Amino acid sequence: MRRVSVFGATGSIGESTFDLLMRQGGPTAFRTVALTGGRNVARLAEQARALRAEIAVTAHEDCLTDLRAALAGSGIAAAAGAQALIEAADRPADWVMSAIVGAAGLAPGFRALRHGGTLALANKESLVTAGPLLMAEAARHGARILPVDSEHSAVFQALVGEDMAAVERIIITASGGAFRDWPLERLAHATVAEASSHPNWAMGQRITIDSASMFNKALEVIETKEFFGIDPDRIEVLVHPESLVHALVGFRDGALMAHLGAPDMRHAIGYALNWPDRRDLPVARLDLAAIGALTFRAPDLTRFPALRLARAVMATGGTAGAAFNAAKEAALDAFIAGQIGFLDMARVVEAVLAEMSSAGGLGNAAISLDNVMATDAEARDRVQARVRTGRI
């Protein structure tokens, strides 16, 4: 029986993964090793009971008593804290879903590669912050990383049977998020509630706001470079409001292979779960005649500077991705807390990147887990200091 673990089981991706595991037989088809979550321990315990997991882990030590109470009588072990997440990743599994949000997802996913199984990677932050490390670790242990981000799953599928040498460009699409058509002046006053509602996708709050600011797409451009090993100049972003074409691969003979599907993450998750096979998935089938038209346009880098920053990060290399992601996460925290405005997020990230680059650190730094963690902490501190003192 296939052994599976889900990191970030209680989140948006985690719930979709749970749904598919249950539909595909639940505890009769999978041996669930570890399920992890954050504060939602009641739901974590429900999932652990339904899948008969060996262990349920909450990231927060102050949630352990509640988790234990919710699991009472089930025989399922409970644990809490960052070290417990690593220990959960040390339990051998054949298929691991990495769906913790943010840089916190890096360490458990990295550790899980040691078993040489499959890491289904939703946590794009892992590739943005430590792409070369993650890919090398996978190669060292004979592990396979399968992308779960819809765009990257789409590219991966378009590349089946193809030679990367024949690839001219990769185009990832962007819905444009909640503020696709908002003028710059209005963006300055955008609220957290407005940024938290996506026109096409139902996702966690943080990635939804990152979609509105295009920071999500910026992370995905870097993710594309790290995962497919393609030159940044050959990665394009195309705004596609309908979110039905997820990505396109352009080949040297001029052919463009597009991947289309309903905006439902269970497609990409199910593909990674069943790879290399395809199984029936509970996703809507597209009726293109009813849809009628698909539209595309170039992204506006003035209103959405995050895409420009991603290019600078790739050009700098080293630990610039770790600084970029951490600064973005800290800026997002400050926006959600009402401390800074929507447009301030990109401003403060750019300022901190410039500061850290001119201090000579980023581009020349060797990428190691320690360096990535130290850079991450420094970038967060710098953003928080600027927010505190109003130096945006």
Ligand code: NDP
């Ligand atoms: P959610 O916010 O919905 O869920 C995040 C999960 O991580 C929850 O289980 C949460 O626990 C847990 N968690 C939160 N903070 C921590 C922490 N510090 N340490 C350990 N666990 C923590 O996120 P999403 O599911 O939306 O996104 C997960 C990842 O997948 C992200 O990297 C995102 O970029 C990526 N992704 C998401 C897509 C989507 O459609 N949602 C699409 C493509 C990629 P709890 O809720 O119990 O507190």
